Amino acid sequence: MGLFKKKLKQEHKVMLQAERAAGALLPEYHRATPECPHPERWHMYDSMTAEAEVLEFLRTLVTTLKPELIVETGSFLGVSTLWMAEGMKANGFGKIVSCEFDPVVFAKAQEKIAASGLAEFIELRNESSLEMQVKGTIDILFSDSDMPIREAEVKRYLPQIRPTGLILMHDASSHLKTVRDAAFSLEAEGLVSCIFLPTPRGLVLAQKREGRR
Numbered sequence: 001m002g003l004f005k006k007k008l009k010q011e012h013k014v015m016l017q018a019e020r021a022a023g024a025l026l027p028e029y030h031r032a033t034p035e036c037p038h039p040e041r042w043h044m045y046d047s048m049t050a051e052a053e054v055l056e057f058l059r060t061l062v063t064t065l066k067p068e069l070i071v072e073t074g075s076f077l078g079v080s081t082l083w084m085a086e087g088m089k090a091n092g093f094g095k096i097v098s099c100e101f102d103p104v105v106f107a108k109a110q111e112k113i114a115a116s117g118l119a120e121f122i123e124l125r126n127e128s129s130l131e132m133q134v135k136g137t138i139d140i141l142f143s144d145s146d147m148p149i150r151e152a153e154v155k156r157y158l159p160q161i162r163p164t165g166l167i168l169m170h171d172a173s174s175h176l177k178t179v180r181d182a183a184f185s186l187e188a189e190g191l192v193s194c195i196f197l198p199t200p201r202g203l204v205l206a207q208k209r210e211g212r213r
């Protein structure tokens with residue numbers, strides 16, 4: 001039986017771990033990098049959800065920038081979605097369109113959002129970020145889905161992003177590499193200007209070049 005037991009998908013494994021942890025904060029476990037030598041100074045709920053300090057930062061960005069429309073790719077359990085929605089609640093307006101590709105994970109996120117009291121700010125979609133159609137001008141794009149598709153994802157939404165808007169690419173540490181390289185590549189193409197925040201998993205803040213004054 002052991003030999004034929006279906007291997008649990010990483011997202012499902014972390015989802016079960018998160019359920020067992022029941023919201024407990026743990027020290028961040030990603031490995032040290034040259035840019036972030038002390039990851040244990042940060043905190044996390046699980047290895048998929050953004051670092052707790054990054055969640056706080058997302059909320060603060062929302063109250064600071066007052067976005068009308070946020071697009072998030074990769075909802076996972078909806079935790080980052082809910083932190084941004086908290087910011088929108090404080091602002092009194094705004095909408096987050098967040099997509100989750102995996103139907104099992106999507107169903108869990110849907111439950112969590114329904115129970116949160118913040119559902120009015122969130123449109124959760126069970127679709128791929130590379131197929132999702134969003135209407136309107138995007139004030140913040142939070143790119144947090146599958147790492148190899150992040151460059152394509154940013155390019156897909158770029159024409160809709162407000163020149164004064166922000167693009168955030170999570171998982172851009174030098175250890176994880178793929179997303180960092182995607183950000184360098186977008187910058188080399190002249191599409192965006194980036195800053196690389198040295199958080200444990202790495203967070204790129206970028207702005208598109210077109211339309212900048």
Ligand SMILES: C[S@@+](CC[C@H](N)C(=O)[O-])C[C@H]1O[C@@H](n2cnc3c(N)ncnc32)[C@H](O)[C@@H]1O
Nearest residue numbers: 049050074076079080100101128129144145146
């Ligand atoms: C790192 S987790 C997102 C964490 C979440 N943003 C948070 O901080 O709470 C990445 C999620 O992206 C989903 N995903 C992967 N490829 C996707 C795609 N093309 N479109 C939408 N979601 C995708 C995965 O199923 C996974 O749940």
